[in-house]
Amino acid sequence: MAPADLFGASDLARLPVTTKDQLLALQRAHPPFGGFLAADARDIRRIFVSPGPIYEPELSSDVTGRGFAQVFSQAGIGPGDRVLNTWSYHLVPAGLLLDRGIASTGATTIPCGPGGAEQQAQLILELGITCICASTSFFITLIETLERMGCQLPRDWRVRSAMLGGEMGNWMQKRRDLEQRYAINTFSAYATGDFGLIGYEQDGLEGYRIHHERLVQVCDPGSGEPLPVGSTGEIVVTTLESGWPLVRFGTGDVAQALSQTEDGLVDRIGLLQGRVGQGVKVREVFVYPRNIEDLLSRVPEINRAQLVVETLGRRETMTLRAELNPKGTPAIVEAHLMDAFKQVTRLKLDNIEWLVVGQLADGDPTLVDRKQAKA
Template sequence: MADRFHRIREVYAEACALAPALCRRFAQAGMAAADIVDAAALARLPVLKKEALMAAQQAEPPFAGYLACRPEEIAHIYVSPGPIFEPSLAADETGHGMDYMFRAAGIGPGDLALNSWAYHLVPAGLLFDQGLRHVGAGVIPSGTGNSELQASLLLKLPVTAFLGSTAFFQTLIERLESEGHKLPGAWTLRHAFLGGEFGDWSARRCHLEAAYAIKIWSCYGTADFGLIGYEEAGKDGYSIHPDRFVQICDPESGVPLPQGQAGEIVVTTLSRGWPMIRFGTGDVACATDIAADGGTARISALQGRVGQAVKAREIFIYPSHVEALPRRVAGIARAAVEVRREGHRDAIAAKIALADAASEAAVAPALRQAFASLTRLQLDHIEIVPSDTLPADAPLLRDLRYASP
């Protein structure tokens, strides 16, 4: 493996000349980029939490002083819920490293992928598209929605790979089977790159592979980094992209933990332009293999989330989103949100205590609009509850999908 610390010193020395917020992080730790000679030195820098980056961008828009390139080098600016602004450089042709995932799966020239991830604002659709094109595959940029059309494309075109959420993939399967199509004989599909999930993901994956004669793949990535980890045939967990230096850390202290102990995934990118160093993703896993330079070479499957954010339909909901609802919607006294499991999809329910004289009919449309504006997710249920069931100390956000009965 090349000397990654030499790369880190180069990338962050250049970045400090352009990104004042990064300079402040180093200064507050009593460090300079030149001091990062090994994993222990890197760990001296405190972890930057995603919530802190979000708050910093709100205080100093758009990039909070972290941009480390010239504006003309930016090809895209993604807007993830929060909102968080994430620049993407024109020089990147791999979809932030997504090509590694496709090469490991054997995808290349001759493959045709149906990409049902969103192509607007959030990065998933375009990053997967770039990664596929970089390995020589063709892409149908279908984006989200329109399940009837997308199901038909799986039959009318020689699609060999599908990309999307597990729930949407199952929706397409159910539509085709309800129309009398015999799967897998009716399609040419061989691979499905699906959004992994907590809970029963492994069992559902095995069922889909056996029932439909396909190979299912998942990856670990974020909007901030693109690909962090990817699957390799015959190996458990995720191999770490060589341009991501990963440490598994205590969520409170930020201290790296021993191999096999679960903690927060903390990532440092070796790519220039958007210098995320010691960035806490909020996801929990354990290291299953350590590289010679002290970085994590492989992580387990994800085991959950640090803190209070809840991931639903591949997008994070934060307590601050729920807290904002009464401020945005007249007639709401208090609000709470629950994420539940209904069949094979995530269901989002808002529990609302109405203010005096307010009516559900008046509040509901504005609530749906406000929630979608804050999170880009649609509410499935609105439940009006007595105000005493939502006391001031009640949790704003709860994940009930995998709670024990």
């Protein structure tokens, strides 16, 4: 197929999805960029090295940090702000792309990278930091460090916002708790080393709004076919930006399409559900470990749970093995649990196996596929 055969966004589905493994193989065969570079080598400002290793060029023409300016301006960061950036500046793109996005707003950056919580806690106080960029876990480490130093938060700092990295589990509730306790606003983004920013948060809207320079589809991980709104699949991105265009590139990340544009492209996605390969297909719908984590956040009477998928005759069945805390009563919790399961998976749960607390260990998987064993 030639470029002249493509007339619109809907034609993208006629092209195959390129995977990270394929990009890695092409870069090994045709180093260093695998034939994807569409710029003069003299225009490359930096070369980032992501796990693989995969090489990603940053061009001198980039003034937004591959779109991260949108994230910070959307969050109200600007002149007068002092932003502590704890993301790595070593090899990977995260620290430097955020740095450039912060600078584009007129704010001041303190480029720390990860680690050294005691020193960074001191900087927060002495430099009057107003925004912190960090993984959620390291942000909490900084808070705990400050409190051990005797700080009374939020009284003793000037921090009013934090850009936090996403994590599995009930992450949104963790953010709300941090906001309420420390009088801050939190914000986040969805980005990869290949593209930079893909989506950003908007006040009052669930999930991530897609950046206007990214063409996004949520596709069936097997066939690559685009899926309708409400479906969960692999995030496939196309960007025609100068210098490093990627067409129908599979990120390997899995999320739900929340809304689409008139031409069928996704313009908002939900939180990441996991990675391709972690899901189990049940009655033509993929279920992911995050679905079970979301379920636990909706049904607080359950401490832990494990979903077991099996084949019974010709039918795929799902049994939820759930630890009920001492305050819960099976008869009362069951109806709520069945309804919540349908909300997070769009599937009907077949059975519930009630367990006593402690039957599921910390390392036990939340999702078990036994279809092949009984097929």
